[in-house]
Amino acid sequence: METYANVAKAMKSIQSEDAKQNLLKNMRKSLVNSMLIGNIFAIDLEEAGVDFKENLNHAQTWPSDKIFDFMKWRDCYDDYVQPHEKVSVGGKEMEKLPLNPNFSICVISKAETEEEMMASIWKIPHISQFKKVIIN
Numbered sequence: 735m736e737t738y739a740n741v742a743k744a745m746k747s748i749q750s751e752d753a754k755q756n757l758l759k760n761m762r763k764s765l766v767n768s769m770l771i772g773n774i775f776a777i778d779l780e781e782a783g784v785d786f787k788e789n790l791n792h793a794q795t796w797p798s799d800k801i802f803d804f805m806k807w808r809d810c811y812d813d814y815v816q817p818h819e820k821v822s823v824g825g826k827e828m829e830k831l832p833l834n835p836n837f838s839i840c841v842i843s844k845a846e847t848e849e850e851m852m853a854s855i856w857k858i859p860h861i862s863q864f865k866k867v868i869i870n
Contacts, residue, residue: 737765737774755792766816769831770822774839776840776841802859
């Protein structure tokens with residue numbers, strides 16, 4: 735199972751800072767849900783990529799430098815979960831949202847070549863920690 739976020743497509747329609755903040759909030763909510771139920775959180779960059787180092791990075795809403803760092807995120811994720819989101823799949827309130835061990839993040843690039851793919855992902859913090867799979 736996966737939670738799919740076509741971030742590149744959403745970014746094309748962003749016309750204001752408020753719209754960008756709403757996108758970040760929605761991405762964070764989807765990320766939290768994926769962490770709870772153990773989904774893959776799949777981020778689609780399409781061909782061009784998205785700048786997660788500066789453009790889609792917000793200290794309180796979507797801290798890219800932490801989210802894309804596997805170990806750091808697992809240490810601090812609960813700081814970014816809203817109190818009303820700390821609810822089990824069965825609806826029970828919890829002090830801390832459990833991180834399902836099946837949760838992971840996948841970044842999808844639809845670039846045609848390896849060079850284009852590398853160009854589309856270089857603005858993702860800690861991308862060097864990710865396993866890269868190229869499908870022809």
